[in-house]
Amino acid sequence: MSSNPLSSGVSRRALLSALAILSVLPETLLPAGAQTAAGDPLPSWNEGVAKQSIVNFVAAVTREGSPDFVPVPQRVATFDNDGTLWCEHPMYVQLAFALDRVKGMAPLHPEWKDKQPFKAVLDGDMKTLAESGERGLGELMMVTHAGMTNNEFEKIVSDWLATARHPRFKRPYTELVYQPMLELLAYLRASGFKIFIVSGGGIEFMRPWTERIYGVPPEQVVGSSIKTRFEMRDGRPELFRLPEINFIDDKAGKPVGINEFIGRRPIAAFGNSDGDLEMLQWTTMSGGVRLGLIVHHTDGEREYTYDRNTEFGKLDKALDAAAVNKWTVVSMKDDWKRIFAFQ
Amino acid sequence: MSSNPLSSGVSRRALLSALAILSVLPETLLPAGAQTAAGDPLPSWNEGVAKQSIVNFVAAVTREGSPDFVPVPQRVATFDNDGTLWCEHPMYVQLAFALDRVKGMAPLHPEWKDKQPFKAVLDGDMKTLAESGERGLGELMMVTHAGMTNNEFEKIVSDWLATARHPRFKRPYTELVYQPMLELLAYLRASGFKIFIVSGGGIEFMRPWTERIYGVPPEQVVGSSIKTRFEMRDGRPELFRLPEINFIDDKAGKPVGINEFIGRRPIAAFGNSDGDLEMLQWTTMSGGVRLGLIVHHTDGEREYTYDRNTEFGKLDKALDAAAVNKWTVVSMKDDWKRIFAFQ
Numbered sequence: 001m002s003s004n005p006l007s008s009g010v011s012r013r014a015l016l017s018a019l020a021i022l023s024v025l026p027e028t029l030l031p032a033g034a035q036t037a038a039g040d041p042l043p044s045w046n047e048g049v050a051k052q053s054i055v056n057f058v059a060a061v062t063r064e065g066s067p068d069f070v071p072v073p074q075r076v077a078t079f080d081n082d083g084t085l086w087c088e089h090p091m092y093v094q095l096a097f098a099l100d101r102v103k104g105m106a107p108l109h110p111e112w113k114d115k116q117p118f119k120a121v122l123d124g125d126m127k128t129l130a131e132s133g134e135r136g137l138g139e140l141m142m143v144t145h146a147g148m149t150n151n152e153f154e155k156i157v158s159d160w161l162a163t164a165r166h167p168r169f170k171r172p173y174t175e176l177v178y179q180p181m182l183e184l185l186a187y188l189r190a191s192g193f194k195i196f197i198v199s200g201g202g203i204e205f206m207r208p209w210t211e212r213i214y215g216v217p218p219e220q221v222v223g224s225s226i227k228t229r230f231e232m233r234d235g236r237p238e239l240f241r242l243p244e245i246n247f248i249d250d251k252a253g254k255p256v257g258i259n260e261f262i263g264r265r266p267i268a269a270f271g272n273s274d275g276d277l278e279m280l281q282w283t284t285m286s287g288g289v290r291l292g293l294i295v296h297h298t299d300g301e302r303e304y305t306y307d308r309n310t311e312f313g314k315l316d317k318a319l320d321a322a323a324v325n326k327w328t329v330v331s332m333k334d335d336w337k338r339i340f341a342f343q
Numbered sequence: 344m345s346s347n348p349l350s351s352g353v354s355r356r357a358l359l360s361a362l363a364i365l366s367v368l369p370e371t372l373l374p375a376g377a378q379t380a381a382g383d384p385l386p387s388w389n390e391g392v393a394k395q396s397i398v399n400f401v402a403a404v405t406r407e408g409s410p411d412f413v414p415v416p417q418r419v420a421t422f423d424n425d426g427t428l429w430c431e432h433p434m435y436v437q438l439a440f441a442l443d444r445v446k447g448m449a450p451l452h453p454e455w456k457d458k459q460p461f462k463a464v465l466d467g468d469m470k471t472l473a474e475s476g477e478r479g480l481g482e483l484m485m486v487t488h489a490g491m492t493n494n495e496f497e498k499i500v501s502d503w504l505a506t507a508r509h510p511r512f513k514r515p516y517t518e519l520v521y522q523p524m525l526e527l528l529a530y531l532r533a534s535g536f537k538i539f540i541v542s543g544g545g546i547e548f549m550r551p552w553t554e555r556i557y558g559v560p561p562e563q564v565v566g567s568s569i570k571t572r573f574e575m576r577d578g579r580p581e582l583f584r585l586p587e588i589n590f591i592d593d594k595a596g597k598p599v600g601i602n603e604f605i606g607r608r609p610i611a612a613f614g615n616s617d618g619d620l621e622m623l624q625w626t627t628m629s630g631g632v633r634l635g636l637i638v639h640h641t642d643g644e645r646e647y648t649y650d651r652n653t654e655f656g657k658l659d660k661a662l663d664a665a666a667v668n669k670w671t672v673v674s675m676k677d678d679w680k681r682i683f684a685f686q
Contacts, residue, residue, distance in 0.1 A: 203606070219604070239602050256572070256573055261562070261604060
């Protein structure tokens with residue numbers, strides 16, 4: 001996660017929760033090109049530089065005999081999750097989960113009524129919550145993410161996702177995945193790639209649903225984690241989640257996590273923020289034909305607009321690096337015919 | 344690694360290096376049964392309870408419509424490495440690597456001539472080395488495993504493995520893999536299993552060769568690790584290996600590592616020592632048909648004999664637990680027609 005996930009997200013949330021109108025671009029108005037072309041693997045992508053760079057890359061590394069050919073086992077692609085595969089505004093989904101969970105746990109913790117940052121959550125006072133900073137948010141995450149077995153946590157996450165709704169789109173968060181990126185995952189998979197998610201989000205927050213939503217099995221999910229402890233309790237083996245950070249899979253942690261979990265250097269990486277800069281460097285600056293791609297949030301009507309001037313999900317250094325390193329920058333507004341499947 | 348890998352290994356080494364005679368059981372004397380049966384997936388296994396338990400398990404979980412059927416994505420099997428897939432005597436291969444590397448680095452470290460535990464290594468004084476305990480061995484591991492990039496380390500390991508020879512068998516360590524276990528890996532893979540190595544050994548010591556030797560790709564190797572740091576140096580992204588423990592994948596650490604790296608609970612686990620006890624518990628004590636298997640080193644002629652009365656590679660609690668939990672105990676002497684492919 002970025003260092004201060006709430007700072008601008010909170011004010012934006014207040015703003016956005018007032019928005020009720022969804023701007024849906026009718027399919028009939030979409031340019032026909034790729035959409036109707038038989039066998040187009042990326043039908044939700046407009047023709048253009050971004051789409052072409054993807055298709056060219058895949059063609060280059062999969063064409064046997066080509067000097068750029070990469071054998072199947074080395075076709076590793078890594079995807080950030082928040083803001084790259086699904087919507088991260090007005091706040092990280094995992095933070096929305098934590099806030100809801102505080103509310104759910106509150107009856108067992110009467111002391112929270114007078115104790116920050118819990119009081120702020122219960123009062124819906126996002127400004128005070130944001131002011132509690134990393135320490136306050138850290139406490140919130142630990143209380144809501146630790147203190148149970150890993151099986152219990154998996155059920156808590158699954159149950160929450162089944163009922164929680166995005167404040168603007170009024171849909172389950174798992175429907176707020178980017179349709180063009182789902183097509184990209186399928187296209188790469190069909191081209192012999194093994195897809196890994198490499199996210200700053202919690203690894204056990206993602207694993208309960210990534211296979212169903214993205215087709216990415218648990219063993220191909222890399223993320224941040226807290227420590228766990230193995231224990232035999234009443235003759236049963238259990239893993240208990242402890243309130244202690246194990247690994248932060250963000251920024252310079254992403255290449256570290258990739259190396260530790262995957263043990264191969266990716267040949268393609270996909271992100272949307274400065275948190276992905278080092279993963280993109282690690283992937284693309286290794287000689288050979290490589291693909292670095294940044295999803296640029298340029299569509300305030302269909303989704304959100306943000307880049308340099310936000311703390312949360314900031315895309316600044318990585319945008320400069322994209323120009324220098326010839327990474328593909330995808331404008332959600334211009335390059336995507338649709339953003340969500342329901343639009 | 345076990346807590347005191349040298350303590351009994353050293354004296355044994357002295358003993359074993361004197362042994363020159365390999366006792367090879369002529370193939371013609373082997374019982375014919377499975378060996379000649381067409382399509383036997385485990386030709387190096389003698390017929391018996393151990394082999395039958397494996398075949399029965401695979402049949403149960405792969406038979407569609409059976410109450411014990413397990414869908415392919417959940418067919419996860421985890422294998423310890425040292426002593427389960429390859430020979431760990433007279434010392435862990437990784438320790439032999441560290442000792443050789445100290446010798447190779449010594450010209451650049453004249454101070455080692457008077458400094459323990461390095462002096463002991465250079466003098467070939469295994470007794471003093473063993474007495475340096477965990478701290479001395481830890482220092483040895485850090486000096487030999489950290490201080491370079493991950494790419495450099497991979498090359499160091501590969502180069503060493505290409506020339507190093509086992510003191511008794513006079514062969515590359517990568518030939519000292521158990522032929523019956525290679526057949527078991529292939530059999531499980533052909534039955535829809537995804538194989539993971541879950542070893543106390545160093546993850547980056549194993550990854551350079553596990554794909555070639557076992558068919559297990561780097562992303563399916565879980566092991567102990569030191570920390571790494573990402574850094575741009577001279578405009579190039581690098582991962583530097585730091586002299587600091589990151590994770591010890593042994594004993595109660597194995598279920599933790601399995602959960603963190605794989606995110607699924609295995610349905611079959613294979614080990615040979617008390618270091619595998621918790622992995623076997625975690626795997627088998629979860630309801631449903633499960634396979635826990637222990638390789639018991641009972642063959643001093645063709646390999647080594649050790650279990651309860653050794654510090655190094657000790658099999659004691661896990662052997663008791665095997666009886667209680669109905670894990671399969673494989674006697675290398677009785678259950679395996681051959682141990683190494685070259686025998």
